Amino acid sequence: MDAPRVVMVELDHSDPPGRLRDWLVAAGLEVVVCDVAGGESLPAPGGYAGLVVLGGKMGAGDDAEYPFLADVRQLLRDVVRDEVPTLAICLGAQLLAAAHGGRVVVNPEGPEIGAQLVAKRAAAATDPLFGAMPITPDVMQWHYDTVASLPPGAIHLASSPVCENQAFRVGRLAWAVQFHIETTPEMVAEWARADAPNLPELDLDLVVSRAAAAHDDIAEVWAPFAQAFAAVVGDPSAVAPPRGVATATAAPVTDPAAIRAALAAEAGAARGTDALPSPLPMPTRRPPGD
Template sequence: MSGERLLILQLAASDPPGRLADWLADAGLDPDIQDLSAGGALPAHLTGHAGVLVLGGPMGAGDDQRAPYLPAVRGLLREAVSREVPALGICLGAQLLAVAHGGQVARNPDGPELGAQLIAKRSAAATDPLFGPMPITPDVIQWHYDAITRLPPGAVQLAGSPTCENQAFRLGRLAWGIQFHIETTPDVVRAWAAADAAELTGYDLERIVQRAAAVHDDVLEVWRPFAAAFAEVVRAPEQVAPPRGVRTSTAAPVTDPAAIRAALAAEAAAASRPGVLPMPGVRPPDDE
């Protein structure tokens, strides 16, 4: 194993890399974890790293006043896509990847997704180097209020859910975003529930926490190989073929209407949208 350095950007103390950092280290990478919320080093460029991983956090993708380092994180994600440096965004990290390239993020109109859930792969995932070997409906941990309401032009949708269409996507050749969490531990989820208790009155938070704890072994079984596949991309990016569809914008957001229509048409052709599968219910019957 060659030990290529992977820059891991932790955006909040409440969302550490957890066991994902261990999986990536076991797969041969050298995790360089920088907690930006605690003053961690944010490099100006990615030249010293073979890949970048951006984690989640309670702020929004545009909350630059709350988290002044977010513009620089978006800049690094633009550099990753333009220079074809392997990149993975998780939850807020995926939202930052999307908005950095012309996508849109807003409050999820169907409400928050919380705890143990299933996502459903789309047909374009079959040939994806990370999602191809995954089960059709893998277990994940969710904890988000915002959602990617429009993917960047040229992005390929890889997975969705009944209450959040854009659960996973690929941008360019070597960048992926996943709206859900794979790095958590039961203690982390319990801490999130405690922190959000005032906002989630009416939700059975204890049940949500218990269900999340019960599914963590399944998450490990499914997503540890995913982490290993991403590590392989970081080690040998030249072996990865580009996805089907229109090449993603790598600088300023695409604003030309004709270009946007062409990109969205290519996306629709590349990723069919089959009927969604049922997911475990985590909300009370009267929740809206």
């Protein structure tokens, strides 16, 4: 029996499939990379069992400079309609939101950069991918824009004090995460080098060193998540329609102050310390892109 095929759409060579590809292959999937950034056409309908849309430096509405973005948004409408298991990451998440009536803006709180934690929302408890995860999973952040309004009917799965819509689900089989799970330390170091002129407020050497230290913690959480996604690709019929509170009324797991306390307690317990390292300040400038 052939392995289920997943297409990973690479929108920008600065954000390749990274270790997410390795996790999906280890979980039994055949992974094909569609290099849209290099001029390849998007996959034809029906030729794959799952879809992953990666991130990039452009914005979700930068069609004038990147005309293929309109085609990616249409692809994301098609896969939700056809119930193809889909995972959208960072810019991919913003494109999924925009394709289904959400709103993407420059984050008024400023960008999120580096190793961070997010908090699960109440609706995540019954989600087939997020349900088994810790309440405050480690993630890698590198974005300037944010999904300000979720698509109608989307299920809100995770948030942070700086970015409310960190993860969400559209329809039965499409998941989106604003953060990155696919990164390697080398990818983050290259992002820091390329973005240095836009982030003068940050000690990027510290960002890179903390990112490198966090990558094992990120893998501990997100490799099993990739396995769970692979299981959905292998048998999408086993996934029930989402059960959650309407996005307008979904209550967060905690308020922002309690989130910070929970982050410190959980991270401290995991690392054998009493608290997190001092947080990195969040810069306020934003160049073109996500």
